[in-house]
Amino acid sequence: MSRFLPVAKLAEIPDQSAKCVQVEGKEIALFNLGGEFYAIDDECTHEGGPLSDGIILGEEVECPWHSAHFNIKSGEVTQDPAEDAVTCYKVRVIGDNVEVEV
Ligand code: FES
Numbered sequence: 001m002s003r004f005l006p007v008a009k010l011a012e013i014p015d016q017s018a019k020c021v022q023v024e025g026k027e028i029a030l031f032n033l034g035g036e037f038y039a040i041d042d043e044c045t046h047e048g049g050p051l052s053d054g055i056i057l058g059e060e061v062e063c064p065w066h067s068a069h070f071n072i073k074s075g076e077v078t079q080d081p082a083e084d085a086v087t088c089y090k091v092r093v094i095g096d097n098v099e100v101e102v
Contacts, residue, residue, distance in 0.1 A: 020052035039089040046082040
């Protein structure tokens with residue numbers, strides 16, 4: 001059964017930045033886009049690049065290894081060479097905690 005778990009403090013993820021968090025054995029990239037938080041798998045579906053280290057371009061993140069783009073809100077691929085979407089997770093903010101549903 002899925003549940004929300006606290007993974008970071010609000011202050012750890014400034015606007016237009018990302019952080020890799022470990023949740024139940026998964027590595028998840030947590031993004032702050034204008035005060036809204038989004039979570040996707042940190043591992044690029046191409047060859048495993050760390051998306052939390054990628055460049056944020058609007059609602060997309062560019063993989064630091066071979067420049068695939070993913071939509072941060074949907075996980076969909078928007079630029080090659082990746083072909084498969086990354087998994088998205090629900091995020092909520094409770095007090096100053098950012099929580100992810102896993
Ligand atoms: S590992 Fe991400 S584009 Fe290749």
